[in-house]
Amino acid sequence: MLYLLQHYWWLLVSLLGSLLVFLMFVQGGQSLLFGIVKSKEEKTLLINALGHKWELTFTTLVTFGGSIFASFPLYYSTSFGGAYWLWMSILFLFVVQAVSFEYRGKAGNVLGSKTYEIFLLINGFFGSLLLGVAVGTFFTGGSFVMNKMNITDPLQPVISYWTNGWHGLDAIANPFNLLMGIVVYLAARTLGLLYVIKQIDLDSLVAKAKVQIKVTGVAFILGFVGLLIALFTMTGHSVSPENGVISAVKYKYFFNMVELIWPAIMLICGILMVLYGIGSSLFSKGKFSFFITGGGVVLSVWSILICAAFNNTAFFVSTVNLQQSLTLYNSSSSLFTLKVMAYASLFIPFVMGYVIFVWRSLSKTKISNSDLDRPDAHKY
Amino acid sequence: MLLASLLGLSRLQFALTAMFHWIFVPLTIGLGFIIAIMETYYVRTGNEFWKRTTKFWMKIFAINFAIGIATGIILEFQFGTNWSNYSWFVGDIFGAPLAIEGIFAFFLETTFFAIMFFGWNKVSKNVHLLSTWLVAFGTVLSAMWILVANAWMQYPVGMEFNPDTARNEMVDFWAVALSPIALNKFIHTVTNCFVVAAVAVTGISSWYLLKKREEEFARKSIRIASVFGLISLIILIWSGDGSAYHVAKKQPMKLAAMEGLYRSQIGTPIVAFGILNPKKSISRLERDSLGFALQQPYLFNISIPKGLSLLVDRKSNTFVPGIEDIIQGGYTYINNQGEEVIALPVRERMKRGRVAIGALASYHKAKEVGDDQGKEIALATLKENFGHFGYGYIEKPTDIVPNVPLTFYAFRIMVILGGFFILLFSLAIYLERKGIIYRTRWFLVLSIVSVPLVYICTQAGWIVAEVGRQPWTIQDLLTTGASLSGVSASSVMTTTIMFFVLFSVLLAAELTILFKVIHKGPAQ
Numbered sequence: 042m043l044y045l046l047q048h049y050w051w052l053l054v055s056l057l058g059s060l061l062v063f064l065m066f067v068q069g070g071q072s073l074l075f076g077i078v079k080s081k082e083e084k085t086l087l088i089n090a091l092g093h094k095w096e097l098t099f100t101t102l103v104t105f106g107g108s109i110f111a112s113f114p115l116y117y118s119t120s121f122g123g124a125y126w127l128w129m130s131i132l133f134l135f136v137v138q139a140v141s142f143e144y145r146g147k148a149g150n151v152l153g154s155k156t157y158e159i160f161l162l163i164n165g166f167f168g169s170l171l172l173g174v175a176v177g178t179f180f181t182g183g184s185f186v187m188n189k190m191n192i193t194d195p196l197q198p199v200i201s202y203w204t205n206g207w208h209g210l211d212a213i214a215n216p217f218n219l220l221m222g223i224v225v226y227l228a229a230r231t232l233g234l235l236y237v238i239k240q241i242d243l244d245s246l247v248a249k250a251k252v253q254i255k256v257t258g259v260a261f262i263l264g265f266v267g268l269l270i271a272l273f274t275m276t277g278h279s280v281s282p283e284n285g286v287i288s289a290v291k292y293k294y295f296f297n298m299v300e301l302i303w304p305a306i307m308l309i310c311g312i313l314m315v316l317y318g319i320g321s322s323l324f325s326k327g328k329f330s331f332f333i334t335g336g337g338v339v340l341s342v343w344s345i346l347i348c349a350a351f352n353n354t355a356f357f358v359s360t361v362n363l364q365q366s367l368t369l370y371n372s373s374s375s376l377f378t379l380k381v382m383a384y385a386s387l388f389i390p391f392v393m394g395y396v397i398f399v400w401r402s403l404s405k406t407k408i409s410n411s412d413l414d415r416p417d418a419h420k421y
Numbered sequence: 422m423l424l425a426s427l428l429g430l431s432r433l434q435f436a437l438t439a440m441f442h443w444i445f446v447p448l449t450i451g452l453g454f455i456i457a458i459m460e461t462y463y464v465r466t467g468n469e470f471w472k473r474t475t476k477f478w479m480k481i482f483a484i485n486f487a488i489g490i491a492t493g494i495i496l497e498f499q500f501g502t503n504w505s506n507y508s509w510f511v512g513d514i515f516g517a518p519l520a521i522e523g524i525f526a527f528f529l530e531t532t533f534f535a536i537m538f539f540g541w542n543k544v545s546k547n548v549h550l551l552s553t554w555l556v557a558f559g560t561v562l563s564a565m566w567i568l569v570a571n572a573w574m575q576y577p578v579g580m581e582f583n584p585d586t587a588r589n590e591m592v593d594f595w596a597v598a599l600s601p602i603a604l605n606k607f608i609h610t611v612t613n614c615f616v617v618a619a620v621a622v623t624g625i626s627s628w629y630l631l632k633k634r635e636e637e638f639a640r641k642s643i644r645i646a647s648v649f650g651l652i653s654l655i656i657l658i659w660s661g662d663g664s665a666y667h668v669a670k671k672q673p674m675k676l677a678a679m680e681g682l683y684r685s686q687i688g689t690p691i692v693a694f695g696i697l698n699p700k701k702s703i704s705r706l707e708r709d710s711l712g713f714a715l716q717q718p719y720l721f722n723i724s725i726p727k728g729l730s731l732l733v734d735r736k737s738n739t740f741v742p743g744i745e746d747i748i749q750g751g752y753t754y755i756n757n758q759g760e761e762v763i764a765l766p767v768r769e770r771m772k773r774g775r776v777a778i779g780a781l782a783s784y785h786k787a788k789e790v791g792d793d794q795g796k797e798i799a800l801a802t803l804k805e806n807f808g809h810f811g812y813g814y815i816e817k818p819t820d821i822v823p824n825v826p827l828t829f830y831a832f833r834i835m836v837i838l839g840g841f842f843i844l845l846f847s848l849a850i851y852l853e854r855k856g857i858i859y860r861t862r863w864f865l866v867l868s869i870v871s872v873p874l875v876y877i878c879t880q881a882g883w884i885v886a887e888v889g890r891q892p893w894t895i896q897d898l899l900t901t902g903a904s905l906s907g908v909s910a911s912s913v914m915t916t917t918i919m920f921f922v923l924f925s926v927l928l929a930a931e932l933t934i935l936f937k938v939i940h941k942g943p944a945q
Contacts, residue, residue, distance in 0.1 A: 093535060093539055094535075096490070096531040096534060096535070097531060097532070097535075099490060099494070099531070100523070100527045100528055100530075100531045102494070103493070103494055103497060103523055103527055104520070104523030104524060104527060104528070106494075106497055106498070107497065107516070107519040107520045107522065107523040108520045108523065110497075110500065110501070110508065110512060110515075110516040110519055110520070111512070111516030111517050111519060111520035112516070112520070114508055114509055114512020114513060114516050114588075115509055115512070117500075117501045117505075117508050117509075117512060117516075118501060118505040118506070118508040118509040118512065119505070120501070121498065121500075121501025121502045121505060121508070121906075122501055122502060122503075122504075122505020122506075122508070122906035122907060122908065123505070123906075123907070125502050125906070125908045125912055126912070128498060128501070128502050129498075129502060129916055132494065132495060132498045132502075133919070133923070135491075135494060136491045136492070136494065136495060136923065137491075137923075139487055139488070139490050139491030139494070140487050140488055140491050140927060140930070140931075142487070143483055143484060143486075143487035144484075144487070144930055144931075144934055147484075147934045147937070147938070148934070148937045148938075148941070149933045149934045149935075149936060149937025149938070150930065150933070150934055151929060151930055151933045152926070152930050189509070189586065189587040189588075190587065190781075190782065190785050192506070192510070192587050192778075192781070192903070193587075193778050193779070193781050193782035193785075195775065195778060195813055195814045195903070198506060198814065198903045199505070199506055199905060199906065199907040200505075200506055200509055200587075201505060201907060202907035203907070203908075208908065208912065374512065374513045374516060374517075374590075375513050375583065375586075375590040375591065377590065377591050377592055377594075378513045378514070378516070378517050378590065378591045381517055381591070381594045382517055382520055382521070385517075385520070385521050385524060385525070386524070388524060388525065389524060392524060392525075392528050392529075395528075395529075395532060396528060396532050399532045399533065399535055399536055402536065402540065402543055402544055402548075403535055403536065403539055403540060403543055405543070415542075417476065417541060417542075419479075419483070419538040419539055
């Protein structure tokens with residue numbers, strides 16, 4: 042039962058992670074500021090279109106963090122407490138985003154609109170990049186040591202340490218993590234462009250987005266292919282279910298895909314949807330391109346995250362002491378807690394149901410300047 | 422110097438973040454309900470005046486909501502970044518409410534927030550009203566789960582220590598979710614939020630009356646807010662009494678600090694107002710116990726005879742232990758199992774705590790070498806002494822005493838201001854019913870002054886709850902010192918400075934926008 046629930050919760054956490062990457066179209070859209078967006082009219086429209094959705098992305102990020110804390114607290118403790126500067130950087134990048142939409146256009150704004158637009162741009166680029174880097178550590182691990190029994194030393198009870206002074210910033214220097222960060226950013230930007238095409242009623246901006254999607258979409262696909270090659274050829278780490286011993290296995294993630302099969306099917310479906318979604322935006326009106334590409338991104342990211350921990354894989358490897366690496370078995374909450382939360386998770390379809398209802402209600406028509414010019418409009 | 426240490430800086434950073442977060446959250450929670458009431462008037466009457474009024478207060482709500490979200494995520498991250506040991510030790514219990522909060526409350530708030538602000542012309546009036554109510558309930562639901570987690574830290578129940586994983590594990594969800602401390606804390610905190618919002622609405626509306634602007638808007642806003650505030654305040658005071666009752670039972674040291682009570686007696690008085698004698702300090706107790714004993718606890722005080730005994734046990738002759746009594750032990754009390762037991766001296770509890778910690782280490786050593794008998798002995802020792810586990814991390818007995826002056830004065834500030842707000846709301850209702858509120862200048866000024874006061878009051882309440890719990894993160898089980906991450910003090914110092922600068926800038930940005938919106942008024 043515990044085994045089942047540990048895997049169930051990794052599935053859910055991974056699903057939240059993949060939904061987060063999809064919803065980071067908001068970050069991708071923000072990264073278009075000062076780029077293809079030139080006029081004040083375009084800027085205001087873009088920010089307002091994204092502003093209707095930013096809280097959903099932010100909430101998914103918070104829930105993603107909360108779910109990891111709840112289901113795999115040892116990961117939360119080891120990664121957040123160890124890779125201190127990486128997580129703090131992500132935190133600052135998201136805090137400045139949270140106020141920028143609401144405050145940017147308000148009268149009495151002492152920092153000036155431009156400051157908030159810069160905050161949005163920085164969050165759009167570096168926020169998605171660094172979150173990608175953090176996700177990359179699921180495959181590359183970290184320079185930590187962890188021993189729960191340190192708690193029995195009253196003078197030095199800390200159970201985990203990062204062994205170098207970079208405290209997580211070293212993760213950015215890892216080529217795989219960096220590639221993951223860049224691919225997450227490109228995915229976000231591609232989805233941001235598709236969202237502009239789908240949701241904004243301003244021909245000049247949509248035309249520019251359609252030109253941009255050719256470059257960004259292709260870069261995303263190439264980057265993603267590169268990431269998959271790197272992932273499938275890298276050495277992963279396997280944990281023995283019998284004795285918990287962790288050992289290096291060549292092509293571990295490739296074998297995970299092949300041995301489990303269903304993540305591979307998800308990945309193939311995801312890639313086809315991404316290709317179709319981006320292609321349809323180039324050769325047709327692309328009415329559904331955003332959702333098709335988004336669905337493809339969710340499936341692809343979900344399958345990759347599943348392979349990070351399923352099939353007896355260590356999902357947060359200690360590069361200092363392999364045997365102290367984290368697996369689903371040694372880092373999860375207890376059977377009782379996972380069970381309680383599993384009951385709570387039965388409400389997730391209901392939550393997703395009303396999120397979709399509200400999304401549909403508010404996004405039936407494209408957003409235009411005339412919507413924003415209405416006297417009672419809540420304008421960002 | 423505490424503030425130069427990792428512990429001091431980590432505590433400072435968490436306190437700074439939590440207090441900054443708590444500037445925005447209570448107004449958001451309370452205002453959500455006031456807005457929902459106003460919109461209900463609009464939907465029922467169809468009067469455009471109520472729509473305009475609702476939309477004005479919604480603007481204030483949105484400005485607060487954004488910054489509340491921004492600061493909320495910082496707290497969530499800090500559990501991991503600065504308190505990683507704590508995250509592991511209690512993640513099995515604390516994580517569940519946090520995850521449930523995310524699934525149930527955050528999505529409810531943010532999803533329907535979108536309809537509330539962007540859906541006026543896209544959904545029907547009734548769907549919009551429902552969304553506004555759902556956002557209000559979402560904010561309360563969100564508060565509920567985080568307060569359940571906080572209550573568990575004050576009174577850990579529904580869990581067992583697992584020696585194999587070296588952490589506490591939940592065994593009874595309902596004991597955690599419905600513990601009397603959690604229920605009381607939830608009611609006390611949420612009604613406190615309602616009062617904050619009611620004072621803010623009354624204060625802002627009074628400013629309009631003082632400026633002879635928006636009279637109908639201001640008077641009707643005051644009418645709703647003052648009644649809402651007064652009802653909330655009555656429940657708040659009732660739950661405050663419950664809080665003190667629970668603190669007395671579960672956290673006697675916190676109560677002693679709240680009262681500045683060092684030595685007690687049968688039929689303990691309560692200090693209604695007092696000034697502590699600075700010479701009677703814990704540092705003096707450590708270095709000069711005779712000199713300490715000769716000092717009176719208060720320079721001046723007005724006390725109600727037997728008041729504290731009545732408050733904590735509803736009996737006039739109950740013995741309420743003071744700080745020195747708790748350190749020295751020897752008095753009888755009723756434990757969590759309902760048995761009458763003699764309190765152990767803290768020094769003895771420290772000894773037993775170290776025995777428990779040592780037994781955990783022995784258990785693991787025996788497990789490693791396959792010594793089953795050794796495991797059993799260690800386990801039995803651990804179980805016998807587990808109630809003192811946290812005391813094993815305490816260096817000296819006086820370390821279990823929280824900051825007495827801060828707790829003592831914060832408690833009095835909270836109570837005195839709470840009493841003042843009864844007067845404020847009662848006067849508001851009376852003057853409004855008489856129809857003279859708009860020309861009662863002194864009251865309007867008082868209402869405006871009350872806005873910063875209500876923030877001082879609510880912050881003081883959290884200071885009592887959190888400073889009073891020191892040195893524990895989890896009462897009797899884990900100290901703040903044993904909860905830390907393995908990061909350097911300089912890293913935490915740097916991020917604390919960064920947070921301080923960020924918060925100062927955000928506060929300035931928020932207030933200037935808020936003042937501008939108020940200045941423009943609902944007509945804009």
